[in-house]
Amino acid sequence: MAPTIRLLQGNEAVVEGALLGGVRFFAGYPITPSTEVAEGMARRLPKYGGKFIQMEDEIASMAAIIGASCAGSKSMTATSGPGFSLMQENLGYAFIAETPCVVVNVQRGGPSTGLPTKVSQSDTMQARWGTHGDYVAIALAPQSVEETVHLTIKAVNLAEEYRTPVILLLDEVLGHMREKVSIPDEADVNIFNRVKPDVPAHWYKHFEITPSLKSPMASFGEGYRFHVTGLTHNEEGFPTAEPKKIQAKLDKLRNKIMRYVDDICEVEHDGMEDAHVAVVSYGSVARATRQAVMMARQKRMKVGQIRPITIWPTHDELYHKLFESKALEAIIVAELNMGQLITEIQRLAPRNVKVVGLNRYDSELITPQQILDKIREVR
Amino acid sequence: MAPTIRLLQGNEAVVEGALLGGVRFFAGYPITPSTEVAEGMARRLPKYGGKFIQMEDEIASMAAIIGASCAGSKSMTATSGPGFSLMQENLGYAFIAETPCVVVNVQRGGPSTGLPTKVSQSDTMQARWGTHGDYVAIALAPQSVEETVHLTIKAVNLAEEYRTPVILLLDEVLGHMREKVSIPDEADVNIFNRVKPDVPAHWYKHFEITPSLKSPMASFGEGYRFHVTGLTHNEEGFPTAEPKKIQAKLDKLRNKIMRYVDDICEVEHDGMEDAHVAVVSYGSVARATRQAVMMARQKRMKVGQIRPITIWPTHDELYHKLFESKALEAIIVAELNMGQLITEIQRLAPRNVKVVGLNRYDSELITPQQILDKIREVR
Amino acid sequence: MSESSGDVEQVTPETGQPETKARNGRMPLTIYLHWCKACGICINFCPHQVFTADRDGKPIIAQGEKCTQCAICWLHCPDLAIVSNEK
Amino acid sequence: MSESSGDVEQVTPETGQPETKARNGRMPLTIYLHWCKACGICINFCPHQVFTADRDGKPIIAQGEKCTQCAICWLHCPDLAIVSNEK
Amino acid sequence: MPTKKKSEEHKDPFDRFEIRLSGSGGQGLVLGGVMLAEALATVDGKNVVQTQSYGPEARGGASRTDLVVSSAEIYYPKPMGLDLLLAMTQESCDLYLDALKEGGLLVYDSHLVTQVPYSNAVGVDFTQLARHEIGIPIMANVIALGAICALTGVVSEKGLRQVVQRRAPRGTEEKNMAALDLGLKIGKQSKQGMKV
Amino acid sequence: MPTKKKSEEHKDPFDRFEIRLSGSGGQGLVLGGVMLAEALATVDGKNVVQTQSYGPEARGGASRTDLVVSSAEIYYPKPMGLDLLLAMTQESCDLYLDALKEGGLLVYDSHLVTQVPYSNAVGVDFTQLARHEIGIPIMANVIALGAICALTGVVSEKGLRQVVQRRAPRGTEEKNMAALDLGLKIGKQSKQGMKV
Amino acid sequence: MLQKSSVIHEYLRPKKQFPNVWCPGCGIGIVMGSLVRAIAKLELQRDDVTLVSGIGCSSRLPVYLDFNTLHTTHGRALAFATGVKLAKPQMNVIVITGDGDALAIGGNHFIHAARRNINITTILINNQIYGMTGGQFSPTTPSDCYGTTAPYGNKENNFDIPKLAMAAGASYVARGTVYHVAQLDKLIAEAIAKRGFSVVEAFSNCHTYFGRLNRQGDSVKMIEDMKKNVIPLKAAEKLPPDKLEGKMLTGVFTDVDREEYCDRYEQLIASLREK
Amino acid sequence: MLQKSSVIHEYLRPKKQFPNVWCPGCGIGIVMGSLVRAIAKLELQRDDVTLVSGIGCSSRLPVYLDFNTLHTTHGRALAFATGVKLAKPQMNVIVITGDGDALAIGGNHFIHAARRNINITTILINNQIYGMTGGQFSPTTPSDCYGTTAPYGNKENNFDIPKLAMAAGASYVARGTVYHVAQLDKLIAEAIAKRGFSVVEAFSNCHTYFGRLNRQGDSVKMIEDMKKNVIPLKAAEKLPPDKLEGKMLTGVFTDVDREEYCDRYEQLIASLREK
């Protein structure tokens, strides 16, 4: 069927994407600027036989979606900075218990209560390092309302395929703005459903370390009666104190994602073959960048653009490739924060290439003009 | 007076350091392997007229110490991974509200409940990026019980001087081991007490942006009647939506620390002038490193050691200096995690120097032999 | 109200200057019209119809002489915009 | 017990094999001595002094014939180490 | 390699038409902006981005919504230089006139905006017309939409009609369509009198 | 520059004496280790690090505490090769014998440890002595400390006496000192019979 | 002592000007008036009063008043306040909070502060909704009422605030409304004077969201309805249960004397010092 | 139906062998026996039972049993359980928790689960202490008792669990002890059978910490003392207050029928589908 053309808010696009992706359980606690996601889910989910629950806080919301996921539902929560901070402990549980779920963070200015209605990208590093212990996070950042629909679906799919929480990073501008979107028909959407075990119950290991590192996942009530715990555990899910098994578990958490960076990591780029200056940016800033790049090219400047769509994990090799042109002199990392993803770019850029930040954290969007000025400055 | 020689646990050393540093308020919630800090505080504080309270959870503990600090007490809490994750939201409040306090994290294996009684250094990045929004964190990591006494005092002093939370990162081995320590006499300890305003009440601005960026801090009940909020605020503490003032506030949060990195950052190093291989490590791993370095030198290898005592912020320039020797071929970053501080070293190392991780996350300490083997391997 | 921040810094320069509007004689109350948000509570709650509303919905003391100083209006004004001239 | 993790993986190979120790005749109960932690509850709670303690403090059925199958011992055994042979 | 290479767009990324509807809360401007955007997106097939101010600006007094319209992909989602400013209060006119790009068009409420230091401007008595001609003061926004349609042609009449019809609260469809017609009529009249 | 340059130590970092006290929970070995460490640190002026196993190993069955003693600064805080292993159960003996470095000394409870596949070993009947000579079985740990003192000289008699006296629960001081004396005596005797 | 009606203005922060942030007609402002009059009546020194709040429309109250004011994180006001109070026990610590702030995310701190019986006064402004975030249902939204996250009516039950506070251990528990302002003044003053944990539920209107979504009219209508829907506790005791159906009870639910937490801690310190 | 004493072994996890982690004589194991017998008596299918727990000695219980088991984070068991239950309403969801887990860090989820009246059974093993972390006082440690963080006696008051659960909205609330095992079996079975939120406080001994610190003797002594210190609710009703001084009441505190949360949600779904 043909896609439907609609005018949607970014937060509404999350709702559409989630429903298309098969999310049937949502638990949340209202917070600006993400509340419209919960409101949309409250309205829509019961019509699909799905469940919406407003929990007493974000900690409980994160817990509830993990519980629901164990019971077999594709599940999601949505929040913003303060709530995202509160979710960190249970987010770690989802990592170690390898439980698929999607956490949407519509970023606003921080730290703390900060600027509830203002745009920011200052939870970028938190999305990677926010909970204690070792793990690898997947985080996606769309730049448009339409892309939000698609990346929400992708987030659900990645969560189910890799049995891991996936973080969808929006920002206030994207969450609140309305834009023309083309919503695909359900039949045209690629859906990944978690792989179910096909072994007899007594063979089943809930955390099996399979050769592919993708392990089948049974749900509660399907006859497998497995154990799930946040203690470091063996393949069966029972707590272990054996160093070898501990290491095997943590290696699995990393490798089940890092082995598949080629599949997971999407990075859009343009003009990097001969660019003198590259601009790296994501989310709504990437749109200002695109505008600026167009303006710069009109002025015959050789400018490249790199847009990480998958913010985490970082695909080191890919960036090395992108940065390998001899022509490249400088990389501008434009972010609505004091400099976060730039630390990754600095880590990966060749030493002869200047890496400079264009950082705005005064509650306003970076403008194309600012980027253009910065391009001129670094050349 | 002469120092006292005692045999103390690392966690007990935190208690001694805190009392010497002037901490008179402690709120906490028990968690292995940090509980002995709370237990010691419960026993000792009331004898000093100080207050110990066991709160209902870590969120409340963090809140209570901020409240007590506003009321004028030097205050502290202690926890471990799961509790540290829960503290993140209110830790952010302490950053934006510029409230001195010390948070001790005795690290255990993660993520989630993980390995409650096993050693780890996997909250290193979380200590920098754990809460949402932009800020700069100070974190210190001692390597011995005696240094724990001193760094606890230093943490209290830094918190008071820079009006910011300071994180003291121990690990399970250090927290639990007993070691000979020399505890200085109270009279010999340098104490920094927060600077009080000397202006009339109606001139006082609780968040003044002074030329030094160190602003005086009144306490509740002293006649100043100021407002404290987690909303981004102007110098008086009232919420603001003016981009200029927002930026000024966030700049202050960063610069009040980054301007003083020379005072704040302690990095011990040895043999870097002519080292072919350098080993970077901190906390209890630094002691294995020292042993390994001694062993290597006996074998006439040119090995240098770098021990960040101040883990955060990173003093870029200092590392650039340390890495500048032409002889340097490789840097080993040895950590009890999957590679965290190594991202900073990769960011700062010259491109011709190999940076490799020596990572252990199977619940055991890295041994001197492992380090020695790695040194041999990279040479 | 919606979740936001900057609101509280709007400084009304003339604040504190009462600007009671009255249609006739007695002035039993002072009304700070800058603070008044025209919610209509005083107008509706006054048991003696002392007020009428101006074009913006803010109170005008229409029948000051009827005021019994019962306090209902000033106790209920959410914007603390009414004070008695007698109590 | 102290906060820890790995404990629960100790697999006792012979588990499940009852190893009732009895001093004489009747065997009213089966006791899984591997599971028994010698807490003394059964020994102390039995109203008929059916048990005595062995060197390690684990129960020995000393007077099996006195057992009334009152259930007190097996309901209170925290280690689920006692089952009746009759009920 | 999991990278996407972006292909150069065929359409002109500088083809942007930027609109700001501004005034005070309660004048229904955000709803007006959403209707305009919806007409553009779902009927006219244009690309459109609508943003609005949240937070302090959104409270009580000022109200504002911005649209960027293009037949090409829209990059920067906020206005860079307005093509059209609708000012329904003096305050909003003062505040945003500078955001108008050279040659941009100002449409204002001639009853509420009395100081207009700009020449490429069309004044219409939206609020008075709504009150007196339609009988419902808050329908000034729909009249303005009609006028904008007629004056600029950025949106189709058909599009506006469909959306206003769809969005009108039950029972008010007729009044809404009347308001739209009135706006269209006045817009056409004004256009003839315009300098441009 | 806020860096500290570490000066080379004068004393030998390889001067380490490593001790493990092992057995089962309830034998008071951790307390024994702490007393030994305290004597070394506060009376003998030695550097000392004491660690113990937490978690699973600490439960029920096994118990273990390690000491590293040196007159120089102690770097690595855990043993790298034991100089002395005290094994109070067969299990602990089996488990830790490998950790003894070449020529290290094994001291074991001759009643509870019956398989000793190692020659540089001294067996003492600590538990039986405690039960029969002192009358308090759990004082086997103090007897063992005395024996270690006499056998190795790593700790001073004075130090042990002070600490055991200080740490003994009120009313048990005499018994504790008797246990220590007994250990010292037996240690001296054994030493004479030792190969080394 | 007769209070001047202008007393409220004496306690407004000189630098923090009106108009306030609340919607026209919002009852939170009425509670602010009551609070100021209660403090004035008790003749507390401004420096000896600390107001602590969380996040929400209600929690915006402290910023306007000339006391020590601490606007904290959502739900955590009582935990911050516990730190302030224990560190400085002579301080009068008053927590201003909403139904969401105190009972949704903050419910745990609420019951624990009550359990400890720490001498903090909690003014819980119950408007039955999350006002600040735009009208989602709260733990005090009655069953079947509407909120933006309860588009088909609330499927949950609501807390009975006085019951919960009493069960958790509060020493003083009362309920008033923004219609019954004189009573509210009195209840707040009693609560502050109480040595122990005290709670005043101030029933208020959020016509902007709760009112609109539940067709309860504007602020005038909502506040006037409080008159009709309320029965004083004393009067209720004499009424048959069917007369109480759908009514809200107001007045003092409990007022008992129990050892206060900070007092106990100070005694501990004194006893250790003696030795 | 007469239960065989060996029924408990039928529900032990084949792969997860005994001995269990608890100290010798710990009452948690006794509660485990009761739970198994209650489930067996109700003839529930193993696959239709999910046990959810937090962190603590008590929370280690589920791992031994052959059901769906979810060992979560400290304090959050009820929030996870809410997700399981709402996603799969036909599942029998039973939460196993301790006094610290349920009432300290987890207090908020406890009162909210009760308020929602979601059909979850909570077995709250109250040993009046944080056992797992080594004996710190908990919200149920009586005033003046000792804990490692209350070296001078506890300066706080303790929660009355049934009171709190009832005030928050639970449908079934009962208290038993590990001495009165037959009663405990029955209370747990009733709680599971209840359609709505149910709580059984299982009073237990932590002789290792609470007993040692408070000189209450070993497990045998502590469990035997429960016999002396307990009065059944029914009997208590007839006794004068002075006879109840220092006694603990056991039995069923409340057992009412109220609309259950998941039922209401399912009705909503059905009503929207009809349209």
Ligand SMILES: Cc1ncc(C[n+]2csc(CCOP(=O)(O)OP(=O)(O)O)c2C)c(N)n1
């Ligand atoms: C951690 C966190 N979660 C959510 C929010 C968003 N939030 C702000 S206020 C509020 C509810 C306020 O409700 P209430 O306490 O009843 O106050 P009211 O606005 O109704 O006075 C919410 C959910 C937040 N600021 N922080």
Ligand SMILES: Cc1ncc(C[n+]2csc(CCOP(=O)(O)OP(=O)(O)O)c2C)c(N)n1
């Ligand atoms: C977030 C967090 N904080 C603290 C802890 C440490 N901790 C583990 S169990 C526990 C208390 C358990 O008490 P209770 O629930 O009464 O269980 P018990 O051990 O007494 O059965 C604590 C504080 C933790 N695991 N996680």
Ligand code: SF4
């Ligand atoms: S009650 Fe106050 S705010 Fe409302 S109309 Fe009257 S004066 Fe104005």
Ligand code: SF4
């Ligand atoms: S004091 Fe009473 S009578 Fe006078 S104006 Fe106010 S409400 Fe009316």
Ligand code: SF4
């Ligand atoms: S009650 Fe059980 S564990 Fe205790 S001694 Fe008897 S059999 Fe052993």
Ligand code: SF4
């Ligand atoms: S069943 Fe009763 S009588 Fe028989 S051994 Fe057990 S406790 Fe004793």
Ligand code: SF4
């Ligand atoms: S939204 Fe509701 S609670 Fe908030 S200020 Fe407006 S009326 Fe008051």
Ligand code: SF4
């Ligand atoms: S510590 Fe206490 S609660 Fe934990 S297992 Fe031991 S006796 Fe039971």
Ligand SMILES: [Mg+2]
């Ligand atoms: Mg509210």
Ligand SMILES: [Mg+2]
């Ligand atoms: Mg407990």
